[in-house]
Amino acid sequence: MKKYLFLLMAAVGLVANASAQQALWGASKVVSPELNKDRSVTFRLDAPDAKKVSVVGDFTTLDGKSIARADMVRGEKGIWEWTSPALISELFYYSFVVDGLKINDPANVYFNRDFASMANIVIVGGGYGDNYVAHDVAHGSLKREWYHSPTLGFDRRVTVYTPAGYEQSKKKYPVLYLLHGSGGDEEAWIIQGRTQHIMDNLIAQGKCEPMIVVITNGNNWQQAAPGETAEGLVYPSRRVRMKPKNDASFVDSFGDIINHIESNYRVIRKPEGRAVAGLSMGGGHSFRISYSYPKMFDYVGLFSASVNNVTDEKVAAQLAAQRDNGFKLYWIACGKTDFLYKNNIAYMKYLDKIDFPYEYRESEGGHTWRNWRMYISEFVPMLFKK
Amino acid sequence: MKKYLFLLMAAVGLVANASAQQALWGASKVVSPELNKDRSVTFRLDAPDAKKVSVVGDFTTLDGKSIARADMVRGEKGIWEWTSPALISELFYYSFVVDGLKINDPANVYFNRDFASMANIVIVGGGYGDNYVAHDVAHGSLKREWYHSPTLGFDRRVTVYTPAGYEQSKKKYPVLYLLHGSGGDEEAWIIQGRTQHIMDNLIAQGKCEPMIVVITNGNNWQQAAPGETAEGLVYPSRRVRMKPKNDASFVDSFGDIINHIESNYRVIRKPEGRAVAGLSMGGGHSFRISYSYPKMFDYVGLFSASVNNVTDEKVAAQLAAQRDNGFKLYWIACGKTDFLYKNNIAYMKYLDKIDFPYEYRESEGGHTWRNWRMYISEFVPMLFKK
Numbered sequence: 001m002k003k004y005l006f007l008l009m010a011a012v013g014l015v016a017n018a019s020a021q022q023a024l025w026g027a028s029k030v031v032s033p034e035l036n037k038d039r040s041v042t043f044r045l046d047a048p049d050a051k052k053v054s055v056v057g058d059f060t061t062l063d064g065k066s067i068a069r070a071d072m073v074r075g076e077k078g079i080w081e082w083t084s085p086a087l088i089s090e091l092f093y094y095s096f097v098v099d100g101l102k103i104n105d106p107a108n109v110y111f112n113r114d115f116a117s118m119a120n121i122v123i124v125g126g127g128y129g130d131n132y133v134a135h136d137v138a139h140g141s142l143k144r145e146w147y148h149s150p151t152l153g154f155d156r157r158v159t160v161y162t163p164a165g166y167e168q169s170k171k172k173y174p175v176l177y178l179l180h181g182s183g184g185d186e187e188a189w190i191i192q193g194r195t196q197h198i199m200d201n202l203i204a205q206g207k208c209e210p211m212i213v214v215i216t217n218g219n220n221w222q223q224a225a226p227g228e229t230a231e232g233l234v235y236p237s238r239r240v241r242m243k244p245k246n247d248a249s250f251v252d253s254f255g256d257i258i259n260h261i262e263s264n265y266r267v268i269r270k271p272e273g274r275a276v277a278g279l280s281m282g283g284g285h286s287f288r289i290s291y292s293y294p295k296m297f298d299y300v301g302l303f304s305a306s307v308n309n310v311t312d313e314k315v316a317a318q319l320a321a322q323r324d325n326g327f328k329l330y331w332i333a334c335g336k337t338d339f340l341y342k343n344n345i346a347y348m349k350y351l352d353k354i355d356f357p358y359e360y361r362e363s364e365g366g367h368t369w370r371n372w373r374m375y376i377s378e379f380v381p382m383l384f385k386k
Numbered sequence: 387m388k389k390y391l392f393l394l395m396a397a398v399g400l401v402a403n404a405s406a407q408q409a410l411w412g413a414s415k416v417v418s419p420e421l422n423k424d425r426s427v428t429f430r431l432d433a434p435d436a437k438k439v440s441v442v443g444d445f446t447t448l449d450g451k452s453i454a455r456a457d458m459v460r461g462e463k464g465i466w467e468w469t470s471p472a473l474i475s476e477l478f479y480y481s482f483v484v485d486g487l488k489i490n491d492p493a494n495v496y497f498n499r500d501f502a503s504m505a506n507i508v509i510v511g512g513g514y515g516d517n518y519v520a521h522d523v524a525h526g527s528l529k530r531e532w533y534h535s536p537t538l539g540f541d542r543r544v545t546v547y548t549p550a551g552y553e554q555s556k557k558k559y560p561v562l563y564l565l566h567g568s569g570g571d572e573e574a575w576i577i578q579g580r581t582q583h584i585m586d587n588l589i590a591q592g593k594c595e596p597m598i599v600v601i602t603n604g605n606n607w608q609q610a611a612p613g614e615t616a617e618g619l620v621y622p623s624r625r626v627r628m629k630p631k632n633d634a635s636f637v638d639s640f641g642d643i644i645n646h647i648e649s650n651y652r653v654i655r656k657p658e659g660r661a662v663a664g665l666s667m668g669g670g671h672s673f674r675i676s677y678s679y680p681k682m683f684d685y686v687g688l689f690s691a692s693v694n695n696v697t698d699e700k701v702a703a704q705l706a707a708q709r710d711n712g713f714k715l716y717w718i719a720c721g722k723t724d725f726l727y728k729n730n731i732a733y734m735k736y737l738d739k740i741d742f743p744y745e746y747r748e749s750e751g752g753h754t755w756r757n758w759r760m761y762i763s764e765f766v767p768m769l770f771k772k
Binding site for chain 2: 155
């Protein structure tokens, strides 16, 4: 008993200690966000001195209405509250605006960084959102590691997902190379894309082959995500651009990543064991990588991709060669209101003209992570099927 | 050129798209924090409608003064500002308080979670702080993985640092098991403790042997850090306690972690290749683990540890056996104002009484991450020396 009495006293001591730092580390008194059974969400903020408090977010109601801002109502003790209508199953972003100042929700420790901005997140289940959170299934591993890129001339960081069982198995695994968009880095598909949870869940459900997912940094002028380099804790928009050797592009350097992965992981070193996909700029990278590295990838995914309109003869020849070499899947996905929608339509017209086989998935919405999480969830089940 | 024109247009499109979501994702207009050459730090907040703005933090000036709160001054355009005096080299925590409401710094994307609270961080260089940020050195890898604990009866998450060169080498590495305190989890030593950067830097400086660092989850009632389990994105203080099999403790289950690591990593499976250390509750764990697993660890570190006063005969016998079995280092560190200081002093009196060899490092300050980052920086250079 004495041991437990001591531990209790230690715990009390800890509380007293924490209390001294209340102003800095004080925890929240309110529950926010609260997921209700009817799929509505209640947001709360303890702000007795505020005059006006709103929620800003990207909510979509079950009947398809968008809500970008809602005023919260002040309760008796100065706790502001807003309950949404029933929402679709999704990961929503939100912040509070208190008398004109945008702040995080102090009662929610979950949020995402998107380039240089932060927003809290809340995930409503019952549909797509269910795959964006952890479940009681076998979990893969996530490793942040570094490789040398001789092409760019510096070391770079890469994030590698290995599926549950990889370490214990002796078999070779297929690899999906997954590329971010402009403003992103090797964290984007994990933080914003929830890729680790999507993979764990789809593999556990038997909907998807176990595969390695390699999340690269597609900015040829940087080594790694903010805070992970010798630049220190600099604000993302103020980062200094490094000069790549011989002005090499990320596409030029892609072989360095493949070499690193194929030298360090137990993988299938054949086209049928390789896929490349990306969103926006990363979709443009995937477009170029898949024709620049002939017979390398049997699976290609372009999500809201910045494809060009193929006026370059060399590109045209490479695309024709890609078509003739053959592959298993060339999947293009875009939202109807995406600012790159017209480009993707024009690109597919070109592909039709040269009899280049592809599949097209058109969705609602635009250039958003909501779509990219949905696209990756639909894309990976099509890969590496025997 | 057309390709670049297109990319430019795409970028413009992106900006327009982002602009529509300005309220949610708008980036900061001000620079904050700004590290000045004289080691002062300037904090800024764009809050034209605020009546009073303060910084709360744990600053220590170069002349040893503590600053826990400072009022910011409103500039002409409603940008509030405070410049600290010159500060010691350290990682400081801070938040803003705007008209009574504690908020994050919207211009700083770097912050830490401590159990259920968030605070921004800023790191001042020129001393200890230099090892808490990335430098242009060879970087180790950081892997989040899962293992099964037969003792507790469920799967658990563990964070593993492998030093630069591990993947390419064939040699066997020593392992430090590093344990967190109450309220922490398998992320604490990475997020709060900056262990990855400390290890990278000390190894690169030749001050420390390359070693694997295994950061466990020491809460026998949970599988993983918040957000990583089937509980979903629940607030840390509202997490449900799991029931461990046969009420097994974390110490009881420690063999499961050793088995997992020694089965999956290339490690030295001898006492001279194993160290265990922890802070607060994790120091108490290290105290108990090091005598409960005889001849397992040649190196033990107790940082601000919740050690007990050895009134239990079985514990006394195990400590005597540990002494007789021999080891290389038993390192106790505590701050003078730590609420566990007296306990550590009492424990060392007991060790003196039984001729149990140890080294003692007494520091200023109390039960803080500032001390624990310092202790780990001093502890690892003493490990695994030939």
